[in-house]
Amino acid sequence: MPNKNSSQNHIPMRTCVVCKKKVDQKRLLNFFIIGSEIVFDMQRVLPVRKLYLCPNADCYSGLAKWRKRYQKRFTGK
Numbered sequence: 001m002p003n004k005n006s007s008q009n010h011i012p013m014r015t016c017v018v019c020k021k022k023v024d025q026k027r028l029l030n031f032f033i034i035g036s037e038i039v040f041d042m043q044r045v046l047p048v049r050k051l052y053l054c055p056n057a058d059c060y061s062g063l064a065k066w067r068k069r070y071q072k073r074f075t076g077k
């Protein structure tokens with residue numbers, strides 16, 4: 001990693017699945033879907049497609065609705 005001081009650190013941004021805001025990924029909760037379960041990946045180690053959620057009550061409560069839509073899209077029902 002050269003030039004540590006010369007540029008702004010690039011912060012990877014991720015999109016919250018519920019509110020669609022782009023947020024620094026370190027500030028988002030990390031989760032994925034196994035079957036129909038939402039599993040939070042606190043350790044960030046599992047090699048699966050990650051999904052992201054803002055750590056606030058609004059987005060958290062929107063998650064159940066989002067999951068229904070998400071599963072509809074995948075099952076076609």
Ligand SMILES: [Zn+2]
Pocket residue numbers: 016017018019020021053054059
């Ligand atoms: Zn959000």
